[in-house]
Amino acid sequence: MKKSIKYFAIVLIAGLLQQCSYSQNKSDKMDIKKDNPVYSTSDTSKVELSNEEWRKILPSDIYQIARQKGTERPFTSKYDKFNELGTFYCAACGNPLFKSDAKFESGCGWPSFYEPISKESIIYTPDNTHGMSRIETQCGRCKAHLGHVFEDGPPPTGLRYCINGIVLDFAKAKEAENNYNKKKDPE
Numbered sequence: 001m002k003k004s005i006k007y008f009a010i011v012l013i014a015g016l017l018q019q020c021s022y023s024q025n026k027s028d029k030m031d032i033k034k035d036n037p038v039y040s041t042s043d044t045s046k047v048e049l050s051n052e053e054w055r056k057i058l059p060s061d062i063y064q065i066a067r068q069k070g071t072e073r074p075f076t077s078k079y080d081k082f083n084e085l086g087t088f089y090c091a092a093c094g095n096p097l098f099k100s101d102a103k104f105e106s107g108c109g110w111p112s113f114y115e116p117i118s119k120e121s122i123i124y125t126p127d128n129t130h131g132m133s134r135i136e137t138q139c140g141r142c143k144a145h146l147g148h149v150f151e152d153g154p155p156p157t158g159l160r161y162c163i164n165g166i167v168l169d170f171a172k173a174k175e176a177e178n179n180y181n182k183k184k185d186p187e
């Protein structure tokens with residue numbers, strides 16, 4: 001008798017937990033890789049979609065910055081004070097943009113880099129909005145708005161790529177990842 005009550009309770013709790021995780025999933029953000037058919041870290045072909053199409057495959061915060069040229073509030077990005085080793089990709093299309101070696105503490109409130117991975121990573125466009133004369137940086141593959149580049153960065157380039165963390169997707173360097181997994185799961 002007691003056993004069946006215990007069993008019942010377990011089934012009940014399991015059911016509740018499942019429901020809980022279902023409702024959490026619904027309100028969770030979209031998965032920027034699984035829900036985005038153009039996301040690829042290796043495909044270099046250009047991506048040209050209408051904003052209507054982007055809206056369907058990007059979470060709203062990424063859409064707001066990447067396609068509407070929004071700006072995240074300073075000092076809010078998880079990548080602002082962040083010094084793990086790895087690669088930063090465009091969160092809209094997966095294009096490799098920056099290596100962690102080129103990241104530096106600029107104190108400006110946004111993730112900052114002194115150079116992109118390659119010349120093709122970034123498109124540069126004059127931006128004269130908001131009464132300023134700036135150079136806008138866009139993703140070289142999908143033209144997502146990333147941020148701006150300024151000429152007050154550190155050597156060797158003297159440039160400061162000031163990038164919205166929301167449009168960055170980070171992957172740890174393979175080596176670091178492997179070491180971490182070894183420690184976590186010793187064989």
Ligand SMILES: [Zn+2]
Nearest residue numbers: 090093139142
């Ligand atoms: Zn992109």
